[in-house]
Amino acid sequence: MNTPMRKRGLLAATLGLALSLATGAALAQTALADIQKNKLVRIAVPTDFPPYGFVGVDMAPQGLDVDMARLIADKLGAKLELVPVSSPNRIPYLQSKKVDMVISTLGKNPEREKVINFSAAYSPFxxxxxxxxxxxxxxxxxxxxxxxxxxxxxxxxxxxxxxxxxxxxxxxxxxxxxxxxxxxxxxxxxxxxxxxxxxxxxxxxxxxxxxxxxxxxxSPNHIGLAKGEDALLAKVNEIIAQAKAAGELDKLSQKWLKRPAGNLPQ
CATH class of the missing domain: 3.40.190.10 (Periplasmic binding protein-like II)
Structure with a gap:
């Protein structure tokens, strides 16, 4: 193969790889678009962790995290599907795309940040x-x-x-x-x-x-989101910031923890 042909082949391969990576990145960034298209958001919540999440006398989930999930769904204009999780399976549920986000007394630490993204804090803990x-x-x-x-x-x-x-x-x-x-x-x-x-x-x-x-x-609580879903992360952070400014986070914390949320970290 002569040199010009080698160059054309290399250029084609390079463009193909770039297109493949771009397509992969585009496919990864689908969570927010899917939620908006389907009008449905699946949120993992605890059901064994009062007052953040537990089953009431009517057998329905309730608690601070459940109310926060409802607030997020409402601001997204989507129907809420609550998915009960425990501490060991909440991150695997997110990674396997069984849920769109985790609102389950999730504390931020370096180990978890390697595998998922965290929103700004929404409640004290x-x-x-x-x-x-x-x-x-x-x-x-x-x-x-x-x-x-x-x-x-x-x-x-x-x-x-x-x-x-x-x-x-x-x-x-x-x-x-x-x-x-x-x-x-x-x-x-x-x-x-x-x-x-x-x-x-x-x-x-x-x-x-x-x-x-x-x-x-x-360990303030943060919402967990999948790596690569930057658009959804930005939207959730926007909702949290607005809820904080409007006093909604303080109201939720006062309702369930008998204290305001206070000055939560980003």
Missing amino acids: FQGIYAPKSLKVSSVADLAGKSVAVTRGAIEDQELTRVAPAGTDIKRFEDNNATVSAYVSHQTQVIATGVSVAEVMMQRNPALGTEYKVLLKE
């Missing part, structure tokens, strides 16, 4: 260590030699794993109900969980004498 008043736990160092219940894959699991001293017996359970049940039934001495779960647990089990001991992590 923090994780802590809780134990009976009679048990001395004034720092994470005091967890050595003690058993701690935690939900597998949750941000408190990741943080506890990072800071727990050698000799801490971390017992992981598949969802929040199982984690709470393990602690309440004295399978563990300590529980690491979010403040909302702890408050409900303490209200329902006053005889345990449980109290807050140590802060694990401040």
Whole structure:
């Protein structure tokens, strides 16, 4: 093959690769267009994590995250399909496109940012260590030699794993109900969980004498979106910014957490 023909062949191959990459990028950016076309948005929410998401007496999902999903769907002009998820499967549901976004007490961290995108924060949250008043736990160092219940894959699991001293017996359970049940039934001495779960647990089990001991992590909630869906991410951030300015985020937080959302991070 002569040199001009080689050059033409190389140019054709280069153009073909560029077109293929451009087509792939275009195909990846379809979530917002699909939602607008079908007038339907599928949002993953918790149903075992009051007051963020739980099943009411009428067997319908309710809570702060459920209300936030309704707000997002309304602003998108789409019908809402709620998809119940647990902590371990919420990100896989997003990656496998079973849902368009995740609104399920999702905290942002570097590991998760490698596989999904995060919106601006929409509600406050923090994780802590809780134990009976009679048990001395004034720092994470005091967890050595003690058993701690935690939900597998949750941000408190990741943080506890990072800071727990050698000799801490971390017992992981598949969802929040199982984690709470393990602690309440004295399978563990300590529980690491979010403040909302702890408050409900303490209200329902006053005889345990449980109290807050140590802060694990401040972790405001963000909406999770698939990598590559920049148009949907921008639209969701726009909705959150407008809801924040209008006081809607403060109203949701006040309704479910008895405190305003406050100055949430982007």
